[in-house]
Amino acid sequence: MVNVLVVYYSRTGNTRTMAEAIADAAQEEGAVIRLKGVDDASNYDLVWADGIIIGSPVYFGLPASEIKKFIEDSISVRGQLENKVGAAFVSSGHRAGGRETTIMALLQAFIVHGMVVCGDPISSGGHFGAVATGAPDDQASQECRGLAKKVVLLVTKLQSG
Template identity: 35%
Template structure:
């Protein structure tokens, strides 16, 4: 049984739209499979307990970029996993980000998520040559971006299924 978590923080709602599209991609890939779990949590809702992260096989993290850095609520949440001795070793990690109009720092922000995954001993797949480690968008995601997010969810689901079964 594969357990998926999409964990996100949003301010404008753009990151949530991306998270929902990734959710759809995973759900459509797992269609017909009776033994999978797929959760979608906004950290602003305070409905996830840090130790629950260890129960997931795949954790996909999304947050906006503020001033070239990952939004501090998500950054603080992830950093607290080290303080709480959370073990995420050998789990699949995926990431996505959004930003307003200033692209500066977008790649560094996504690399900070990749660095978190690697420091935790997680497996981080690339997407393709253009997007490398995760989806990065400016402004409101359009149909093309949401389609790419669904494809990303499908790719992560295929990888997770191949490792977890």
């Protein structure tokens, strides 16, 4: 059984649309899903999950403060997220508006937790994670789905190894 938490912040719906695509794809891969806006998510969800996929709009080249707070609050479960799989997705206004700096900030938090972060050499889910400019187009939606599949596959491999 693979438990996947998809948690996101979204003011105008773009990141939420990506989160829904990711959750759908992970469910199709057989995972048990919790899809939550960040205000409804808690450290219990983080501990429950085998794969944690976090999404944020790009705000000044960084994650939204709501997501940053969620990450900071996870200090209470430091040590309990080790060896879980982490992945990130972001939505920006401009295609060079800081998507990768924002994703990297999220991946850094996973690393501090001792989690496993998967890159993507063929970019089915984006090299660093899934990205969209504004409302996700077909390519961005496909990358969201690809990212979800990679996370479920990697969790499955870790569980069987």
